[in-house]
Amino acid sequence: MKHRFLSKRYWNNISTAMGDSSGLLSKYDDVINFSLGDPDVTTDMRIITAAFNDAIKGHTHYTDFYGDQELREEICRFYGSEYNYDVAIDSCMITTSGCHAMWLALEAILDDGDEVIIHEPCFTPYQQQIRLARGIPIPLETYEEEEFQINPDRLKKLISNRTKAIIINTPNNPTGTCFRRKTLEEIVKIAKTYDLIIIADDIYTLFSYSEPFIPITTIEDMQERTITIGSFSKNYAMTGWRIGYMLAPEFIIKIVKDINENNVFTAPSISQRAALYALKNRQDIQNSILEEYKKRIMYAYERINKIRNMSVLYPRGSIYLFVNIKKTGLSSEEVAKVMFEKAHVLVLPGNVFGACGEGYIRIAITVGIDKQEEAFNRIENMSIFKKEKQINI
Incomplete structure (x- = not known):
C-alpha cells in the first residue's frame, strides 16, 4: 500500500498466504483448517x-x-x-x-x-x-x-x-x-x-x-x-x-x-x-505428542495417495505433507481456492513457499483423524479429485 506516512519498503505488498489465512476461517462455519502449523494439542x-x-x-x-x-x-x-x-x-x-x-x-x-x-x-x-x-x-x-x-x-x-x-x-x-x-x-x-x-x-x-x-x-x-x-x-x-x-x-x-x-x-x-x-x-511429554502425529500423518498419507490427481512422498519428518496436485491441470492457488470454496478445507498453495512449490499444496496435520476423515471425504467428492466411474461392458 502506497502512502506518504508508510516506509517505502512496504509500499509493495509483503503479506503472504500464511499470514492471511486466519482471515478466511470465519467465512464458513464448518471450515477444516490445514493451513497453519499450530497444533490443536494444548500445552501439557x-x-x-x-x-x-x-x-x-x-x-x-x-x-x-x-x-x-x-x-x-x-x-x-x-x-x-x-x-x-x-x-x-x-x-x-x-x-x-x-x-x-x-x-x-x-x-x-x-x-x-x-x-x-x-x-x-x-x-x-x-x-x-x-x-x-x-x-x-x-x-x-x-x-x-x-x-x-x-x-x-x-x-x-x-x-x-x-x-x-x-x-x-x-x-x-x-x-x-x-x-x-x-x-x-x-x-x-x-x-x-x-x-x-x-x-x-x-x-x-x-x-x-x-x-x-x-x-x-x-x-x-x-x-x-x-x-x-x-x-x-x-x-x-x-x-x-x-x-x-x-x-x-x-x-x-x-x-x-x-x-x-x-x-x-x-x-x-x-x-x-x-x-x-x-x-x-x-520424555513424558513428547512421547504422546510424537505418537499422535505419527498416526495423523500416516492416515493423511494413505488417504491422499488414494485420491485421484493427488500424490505425496512417504512421510519422513515435520508435521506437514507437500501434496502434488499437478495432474489436476490447475495452479496451486487455483486448487487451494477451489478446495476452500467447494469443500471448505483450508490449505496453503505450494507456490507461496517458493517458485518450485508450484504444483503442490501444503497440508498441516494439526487436526485429529476424525476431522481429517471428514476433510478427505469432502475432497474426494470434488470434481477435480473424484474418481471417474468405471464403465462395465
Whole structure:
C-alpha cells in the first residue's frame, strides 16, 4: 500500500498466504483448517501448572538479558545428553520465538547486500527476514524427484563473493524432508570451502520419523560456524508461549544480546519458566505428542495417495505433507481456492513457499483423524479429485 506516512519498503505488498489465512476461517462455519502449523494439542498441564506456580512465586520480572539462567543450563544439558554435544552457557541465548531468533541472527551477521542462500520450498518468512536485515535472499530450488534434498552442485553454483550464509531447515517446512547425513556432510564441506555460516532452523527436531535427527552443529568443526535456532512451539505444543533459543559462538551471542536490548529486551519470564519445565519433563511429554502425529500423518498419507490427481512422498519428518496436485491441470492457488470454496478445507498453495512449490499444496496435520476423515471425504467428492466411474461392458 502506497502512502506518504508508510516506509517505502512496504509500499509493495509483503503479506503472504500464511499470514492471511486466519482471515478466511470465519467465512464458513464448518471450515477444516490445514493451513497453519499450530497444533490443536494444548500445552501439557504439567508445564502450565509449573509456570503458573512460578508466576505466583515472583517470576514476573525481567530475566537476565541472555535469558533465564536455569533454562540456559537445561538447554546445554539437553544437548549433552541427547547428542553428546558440549554447549557452553555463554553460547546460548533465549529468544522470543524461533522466528525472533532467526531475525536476530541475520541482523547480527549481515552487511548491506550480503547474500543468504535458502533452499526452496521454504518457510515463508525467510525472504523478508533476510531483507529486513538488509540482505539478499538467494533461492536454491529442490525437487520432489530428489526427495527435496539439497543438490551440492546447484548449491555451489549460487555462491558468490557476497554469499555470507546458508539457511537449512530439516525436518523441513513445508516439504517434510529430512536431510540425510550425506546431504549434511556435503553442506558442511561447502561451508568450510567457501567460509560460510550455517543457520540451522531446527524447529521440528522431534518429528524425524525414519532416522534420528542430526543437528548440523554437532558435525566435526561446525560449532564455530553454525547458528542453531531452536523453539518450543512444535516440539512441545507451545506455539502461544512464543519462546525459542539460539546457540552460536560466544561473540555472536554477545552481539545478539546487544541487538535484542533495543528490540524486546528479554523474552517473557513466565514463558521461559514453562520452557524449563518442558525440557525437564520432555520424555513424558513428547512421547504422546510424537505418537499422535505419527498416526495423523500416516492416515493423511494413505488417504491422499488414494485420491485421484493427488500424490505425496512417504512421510519422513515435520508435521506437514507437500501434496502434488499437478495432474489436476490447475495452479496451486487455483486448487487451494477451489478446495476452500467447494469443500471448505483450508490449505496453503505450494507456490507461496517458493517458485518450485508450484504444483503442490501444503497440508498441516494439526487436526485429529476424525476431522481429517471428514476433510478427505469432502475432497474426494470434488470434481477435480473424484474418481471417474468405471464403465462395465
